Amino acid sequence: MSVYNKYQAVIGLEIHAQLSTKSKAYASDSATFGDLPNTNISPVTLGHPGTLPVLNEKNIEFAVKLGLAVGATIRENNEFARKNYFYADLPKGYQITQDKTPICTGGFITLFPNTAKEKKIEITRIHMEEDAGKSIHDQDPFNTLVDLNRAGVPLVEIVSEPQISSAEEAYEYVTQVRKLLRYLEICDGNMEEGSLRCDANVSVMLKGASKFGERTETKNMNSIRNVKRAIEHEIIRQIDVLENGEKIEMETRSFNAVDGTTFTMRSKEEAHDYRYFPEPDLQPVIVSQNYINGVKTTLPTLPNELYKIYTKEFRLSEYDANLIIESKPLGIYYNELTQYTKNYKAASNWLNGNIKSYLNENGITIENFVIKPAKIAALIQLIDDGKVSNTVASQHIFPIMVKQPELEPLAIAEQNNLIQESNDDDLSSYIEQVIVNNPKEIERFRNGEQQLIGFLMGQLMKTSKGKADPKKANSLLREKLNQ
Amino acid sequence: MAVDKLTVKKIATLAKLEFNEEQAVSIQQDLSRMLDFVNKLNEVDTEDVEPLVYMLNERPTLRKDEPLQEISQQEALKNAPDKDTDFFKVPKVIKR
Numbered sequence: 021m022s023v024y025n026k027y028q029a030v031i032g033l034e035i036h037a038q039l040s041t042k043s044k045a046y047a048s049d050s051a052t053f054g055d056l057p058n059t060n061i062s063p064v065t066l067g068h069p070g071t072l073p074v075l076n077e078k079n080i081e082f083a084v085k086l087g088l089a090v091g092a093t094i095r096e097n098n099e100f101a102r103k104n105y106f107y108a109d110l111p112k113g114y115q116i117t118q119d120k121t122p123i124c125t126g127g128f129i130t131l132f133p134n135t136a137k138e139k140k141i142e143i144t145r146i147h148m149e150e151d152a153g154k155s156i157h158d159q160d161p162f163n164t165l166v167d168l169n170r171a172g173v174p175l176v177e178i179v180s181e182p183q184i185s186s187a188e189e190a191y192e193y194v195t196q197v198r199k200l201l202r203y204l205e206i207c208d209g210n211m212e213e214g215s216l217r218c219d220a221n222v223s224v225m226l227k228g229a230s231k232f233g234e235r236t237e238t239k240n241m242n243s244i245r246n247v248k249r250a251i252e253h254e255i256i257r258q259i260d261v262l263e264n265g266e267k268i269e270m271e272t273r274s275f276n277a278v279d280g281t282t283f284t285m286r287s288k289e290e291a292h293d294y295r296y297f298p299e300p301d302l303q304p305v306i307v308s309q310n311y312i313n314g315v316k317t318t319l320p321t322l323p324n325e326l327y328k329i330y331t332k333e334f335r336l337s338e339y340d341a342n343l344i345i346e347s348k349p350l351g352i353y354y355n356e357l358t359q360y361t362k363n364y365k366a367a368s369n370w371l372n373g374n375i376k377s378y379l380n381e382n383g384i385t386i387e388n389f390v391i392k393p394a395k396i397a398a399l400i401q402l403i404d405d406g407k408v409s410n411t412v413a414s415q416h417i418f419p420i421m422v423k424q425p426e427l428e429p430l431a432i433a434e435q436n437n438l439i440q441e442s443n444d445d446d447l448s449s450y451i452e453q454v455i456v457n458n459p460k461e462i463e464r465f466r467n468g469e470q471q472l473i474g475f476l477m478g479q480l481m482k483t484s485k486g487k488a489d490p491k492k493a494n495s496l497l498r499e500k501l502n503q
Numbered sequence: 504m505a506v507d508k509l510t511v512k513k514i515a516t517l518a519k520l521e522f523n524e525e526q527a528v529s530i531q532q533d534l535s536r537m538l539d540f541v542n543k544l545n546e547v548d549t550e551d552v553e554p555l556v557y558m559l560n561e562r563p564t565l566r567k568d569e570p571l572q573e574i575s576q577q578e579a580l581k582n583a584p585d586k587d588t589d590f591f592k593v594p595k596v597i598k599r
């Protein structure tokens with residue numbers, strides 16, 4: 021047995037999510053990403069003396085939304101605190117955050133929902149705070165440059181219980197949190213741009229041990245994959261240290277994406293002492309039950325509820341249902357599609373099949389897909405009515421619809437002579453031709469080689485140039501051959 | 504109450520301040536005097552008194568989420584000791 025199997029990992033994650041507000045947390049300057057440096061600023065953001073913070077009401081709304089979505093308890097009396105530290109990108113010298121009174125406590129995130137691996141990870145707390153500015157170290161050889169556009173952008177910090185036990189589970193946890201944030205439309209979840217950030221608290225202990233080992237905190241992973249890589253590396257590193265008879269130091273480490281390793285950023289001695297104290301400039305915000313009930317009515321249907329509707333009411337497979345709830349816009353398209361067709365299965369097949377491959381091939385998203393759901397529903401209806409075959413619909417009609425989305429599928433089918441032939445006379449004439457042209461196969465079939473029906477049907481479809489209604493043609497052909 | 508040298512050093516590190524030994528002694532004395540004064544206040548029995556955090560009893564006004572740009576980039580950079588056209592410049596923060 022490998023030494024690594026003797027240990028188990030204990031992981032807790034802290035996720036910082038930038039809220040998609042238009043203005044900042046405590047002042048009115050714009051919270052937009054990517055503008056010219058130091059243009060989205062205000063005296064409050066710059067930390068000028070005599071300025072006072074005024075809280076953005078959306079901060080509360082978004083935090084409550086998230087709390088409701090994870091089943092947390094929402095605090096009525098929300099106090100703010102100052103977290104003090106000196107750094108050039110934090111002009112006030114403190115971050116306004118919540119210390120002892122986080123807006124949400126409890127609740128959970130479900131990993132691998134609706135599968136055998138399903139596991140609930142409890143949330144310790146969710147609190148509101150603000151982002152710092154950005155320091156740029158590599159543009160000027162003698163100075164660090166500071167851009168304060170990001171300073172004061174509202175954040176929520178989501179802290180999990182140390183119940184995650186592998187890098188794979190951590191990957192899934194961040195994926196689920198991001199999906200939820202995007203469904204709620206409170207954070208765009210873009211890790212590369214830093215609107216979603218994740219710190220990992222990792223420790224290892226012998227399997228079955230009751231006391232956690234000393235932990236490290238790893239930062240600077242700019243993708244979900246890198247969260248997984250960093251944790252994988254950190255688990256192995258800690259086990260190696262312990263197996264060498266050494267001790268794990270409590271410290272802050274940074275992830276190096278180039279080689280997938282972590283290195284010491286701050287040791288315990290250098291750890292910050294934040295000297296929290298109540299923020300006297302912001303009075304406690306009362307979040308009433310009435311207010312919470314109001315926010316509740318604005319919650320969208322969440323992925324897990326959609327999953328239930330899709331599998332139970334729509335009878336989709338688990339696989340198909342999961343593909344649709346993967347992203348909210350896909351779900352929105354599907355929901356609209358099912359307003360126009362009750363053939364839920366076909367709707368899901370079209371979305372997960374032809375439509376998705378078209379989107380992938382052309383690098384576009386479903387929001388920019390040109391064909392309206394009603395038109396796809398009309399196409400499904402054509403197939404269900406036996407007017408066109410599935411093959412003709414996907415290989416001939418769909419490509420034309422993509423180029424001319426204003427056309428009706430039926431009109432396309434008629435104009436291009438694609439309407440399936442299901443009248444007996446036409447079909448009989450195709451069957452006659454097949455019988456005349458394939459005498460040997462016909463004889464073999466009649467002698468018991470039933471599998472040749474496939475070949476004969478192929479010939480029939482070829483003769484009809486794909487227009488024969490395959491179901492009807494098949495039964496007529498069998499009838500004829502068995503006479 | 505005497506503040507020891509280590510405490511002075513720790514506070515200096517947290518505040519990113521630098522001073523020489525002589526100044527350290529005088530700061531140590533100043534801080535001790537301040538703590539003495541606070542200790543004097545501590546003689547009052549405040550057992551049943553709620554801590555006073557906020558000067559007003561009113562509920563805070565929340566702000567609508569509407570962006571409003573009150574000052575320009577130029578104005579923002581105006582008071583900075585060092586800057587270029589776009590950025591605040593600060594002494595190199597070594598990336599560990």
